[in-house]
Amino acid sequence: MKKSTPTHIAIICDGNRRWARSQGLKVFAGHKKAVHEVFELLIDHGISIGLKYLTLWIFSTENWDRDKKEIDYLMDLFREIFDKRIDGWKQKGVRFNMIG
DSSP states (O other), rough: OOOOSSSSEEEEEHHHHHHHHTTTTHHHHHHHHHHIIIIIHHHHHHEEEEEEEEEEOOOOOGGGGGGGGHHHHHHHHHHHHHHHHHHHHHHHHOOOOOOO
């Protein structure tokens, strides 16, 4: 039986705060780990298997109900990761499309 690669994988990024708490860390540490470590792995793996589309749902309308400090941290974290890594991702052939 031949294995086929899906065209599109969508991932809801959830559980960062729970993970951080389970490790005895502040919730911000969970967000930071996901953005700085997991995103890169997901992108690289998607490229390696020939994935055409990878959707990461990273902020939902319900997230606006969180503490302002956490929302500000997340928005700064997103800006930081894109500012630092966008050129490298583009060199890998990654295109970004912000939706929602």
